[in-house]
Amino acid sequence: MNINADLPQIAALRLEVERCLGSPLTCRADFAFLASEIERITREHIAENTLRRIWGHMKGYDTVFVRTLDVLCHYIGFSGWEAFCTHVREVTGKESDLVSGGRSVRTEDLRIGDRLRIGWLPDRLCVVELEGGHTFRAVETENSTMRPGDTFECSLFILGYPLTVDNFVHDGQVVPRYVMGTDHGLTTLEQLKSSDL
Secondary structure (H helix, E strand, C coil): CEEECCCHHHHHHHHHHHHHHCCCCCCHHHHHHHHHHHHHHHCCCCCHHHHHHHCCCCCCCCEEEHHHHHHHHHHCCCCCHHHHHHHHHHHHCCCCCCCCCCCEEEHHHCCCCCEEEEEECCCEEEEEEEEECCEEEEEEEECCCCCCCCEEECCEEEECCCEEEEEEEECCEEEEEEEECCCCCECEEEECCHHHC
16 A cells, blocks of 8 residues: 655654664665665665665655554654654644634734844743844843844734744844744743833
8 A cells, every 4th residue: 555755743753763763864875774774673675875865865755665664663762653653643743733812912013113032942032133034133142052143034923833034144144043932932921011121
């Protein structure tokens, strides 16, 4: 039986195989080594080219045999593909959510010069000011990678959710994305009044 190779579970399987192997698979020699390790550990064979197809190093293949996935799952210690998929569902939990309530701030509702205080664990706290468009400048920072004068672009801040910003300019270097509160989200989100400044 063939299944689509672009399933999220297959991406998770690739990560687990690389973790088990102890290194990422980047060149042909890596796939040859993995093929030999799979055969050594499981006594089952997967061709090097099959592995390269699963990792997207050979184009034109968009399905994979379940038997091949079973062997990869055996290599990382599972009884098969179905057992691995069950494990992924159990350990990842819910990965999407409808955000309809709670505290949030939309950049389009702010005026130039408006300031927000944002914070995240363990002890990060920043005051940022809207410069225009979707661009904010850090004014005050505590215990954060972000420093006063750093800038970023953001259209929405949601309390309790990670804050992902674009074009983060830190110490003169542009970082395409920066995420704050990756595990627990923003723990502080408030719009400052002029009396707070």
